Amino acid sequence: MTFRLLASTLIRDNTLRRLPTPRAIGTSTGPKWQNVGGLADADGARSVPIVDFSDTRAALRSKTTWEIARGSLVLKLCSVPLFVTHSLSMMRFGQKVLGRRLFAAVMRPTFYGQFVAGESQAEIRKTVDRLQDAGVGTMLYLSLEADVGEETKVSEHVNIAGLSADDNADLTRLGPRLKKLGEMALKSNVKLLVDGEYSFMNPALDALTLAMMANFNKSQTMIWATYQCYLKKSYDNLVTDYELSQKIGFGFGAKIVRGAYIDQERDLAKQKGVPDPIYDSFEATSLAYQGALETMLGKISEVGPRCSIMVATHNENSINYALSRMTELGIDKQTDWVNFGQVMGMCDHLSCALGQKGYKVYKSIPYGPVYDTLPYLYRRAVENRSFTADSRVMHERAIYWRELKNRMKGGK
Numbered sequence: 001m002t003f004r005l006l007a008s009t010l011i012r013d014n015t016l017r018r019l020p021t022p023r024a025i026g027t028s029t030g031p032k033w034q035n036v037g038g039l040a041d042a043d044g045a046r047s048v049p050i051v052d053f054s055d056t057r058a059a060l061r062s063k064t065t066w067e068i069a070r071g072s073l074v075l076k077l078c079s080v081p082l083f084v085t086h087s088l089s090m091m092r093f094g095q096k097v098l099g100r101r102l103f104a105a106v107m108r109p110t111f112y113g114q115f116v117a118g119e120s121q122a123e124i125r126k127t128v129d130r131l132q133d134a135g136v137g138t139m140l141y142l143s144l145e146a147d148v149g150e151e152t153k154v155s156e157h158v159n160i161a162g163l164s165a166d167d168n169a170d171l172t173r174l175g176p177r178l179k180k181l182g183e184m185a186l187k188s189n190v191k192l193l194v195d196g197e198y199s200f201m202n203p204a205l206d207a208l209t210l211a212m213m214a215n216f217n218k219s220q221t222m223i224w225a226t227y228q229c230y231l232k233k234s235y236d237n238l239v240t241d242y243e244l245s246q247k248i249g250f251g252f253g254a255k256i257v258r259g260a261y262i263d264q265e266r267d268l269a270k271q272k273g274v275p276d277p278i279y280d281s282f283e284a285t286s287l288a289y290q291g292a293l294e295t296m297l298g299k300i301s302e303v304g305p306r307c308s309i310m311v312a313t314h315n316e317n318s319i320n321y322a323l324s325r326m327t328e329l330g331i332d333k334q335t336d337w338v339n340f341g342q343v344m345g346m347c348d349h350l351s352c353a354l355g356q357k358g359y360k361v362y363k364s365i366p367y368g369p370v371y372d373t374l375p376y377l378y379r380r381a382v383e384n385r386s387f388t389a390d391s392r393v394m395h396e397r398a399i400y401w402r403e404l405k406n407r408m409k410g411g412k
């Protein structure tokens with residue numbers, strides 16, 4: 001498997017790099033890094049916004065009143081720590097007591113309906129069409145599992161010292177499957193974005209993803225990797241991988257996220273007695289996120305289609321930063337090189353406002369039966385925990401509540 005070995009031999013000759021000095025978000029008074037992940041600057045330091053996220057009425061006009069009420073209720077529930085902590089066991093218990101059908105009937109209009117597109121093709125199609133009407137594209141969230149019924153004809157073998165026989169056998173089977181996936185992506189013109197996972201899995205994932213990029217990103221950038229900026233190593237990896245892509249000559253696609261497994265990563269590091277791979281604070285992660293955006297937007301302005309990113313975040317300041325740098329660097333919003341991404345059920349006011357202004361924005365939409373999506377729903381509950389009064393979630397709740405009150409008063 002040439003492409004696999006090509007990647008694993010070339011990646012990560014980590015020369016230590018420093019994050020670029022991030023810029024202020026269109027300020028005249030200088031950077032306010034402590035605010036980088038917060039909500040709008042209270043002192044109005046940001047200049048005229050490129051997209052007006054405060055016009056939430058316009059942004060939410062495609063949502064039904066029921067959806068607004070549900071969003072408000074779900075976020076309210078996520079503000080109850082006891083509910084969030086025990087939500088997975090409560091959902092499993094509920095399913096046991098009520099039975100799958102009744103439990104699904106309770107979940108569908110509430111938590112499941114908020115975060116999951118549905119189960120049948122017709123349900124998913126309806127979600128896709130509605131988003132499209134609001135100017136928002138969709139990114140189907142796939143949970144790939146091994147197809148045990150498939151008999152794979154193994155024509156090439158890998159054998160990596162240090163891996164068990166089972167692991168080597170898995171690797172051998174993986175190659176032809178990834179190749180098939182890449183070929184199908186090309187044939188059907190569908191981009192594949194590989195998720196970032198736990199840090200102990202990422203080196204293998206990155207190597208495979210880079211190998212796929214080198215193989216399939218020839219005329220278009222079909223395969224994308226994910227960079228989790230909460231990892232101290234992430235920035236170096238991003239730059240190294242980008243440079244490799246330019247050296248070899250393949251299109252580079254990067255989904256840039258903050259990272260979803262903070263608690264688990266910290267627990268694992270403690271258990272193993274190794275240094276915490278994650279930055280110490282939210283502010284440090286946000287600086288790294290901004291540094292990654294700064295570097296990649298700079299590259300995009302130089303090499304255009306050979307480098308594409310997805311600014312995958314619900315953080316309004318990060319989105320504003322990307323928007324203002326795109327403008328300063330002259331990157332056209334109609335191109336495919338800069339995309340924005342949010343998860344279904346979260347920050348619709350941002351996604352819709354971006355879509356209405358003609359930016360490339362995508363909602364990540366998961367699908368599947370209720371009982372299969374419980375761990376996913378639990379993760380969303382944890383992500384929407386609100387610890388402080390000025391948190392993103394509280395802000396979003398206030399938006400829903402205000403819109404609901406407007407509509408009740410006959411505003412729509």
Ligand SMILES: Cc1cc2nc3c(=O)[nH]c(=O)nc-3n(C[C@H](O)[C@H](O)[C@H](O)COP(=O)(O)OP(=O)(O)OC[C@H]3O[C@@H](n4cnc5c(N)ncnc54)[C@H](O)[C@@H]3O)c2cc1C
Nearest residue numbers: 195196257258259260281282285312313314315341342343
């Ligand atoms: C389209 C899309 C795709 C995604 N794909 C992936 C993926 O492949 N892999 C993945 O891991 N995640 C993925 N995520 C989730 C993402 O990593 C974040 O968990 C989530 O988006 C919240 O971060 P934020 O920037 O949206 O919001 P914010 O609320 O601004 O940031 C919250 C994030 O900040 C970081 N943070 C918070 N507190 C601290 C602290 N004390 N110290 C250090 N860092 C801290 C954490 O990363 C936390 O998730 C994806 C998100 C989106 C929108």
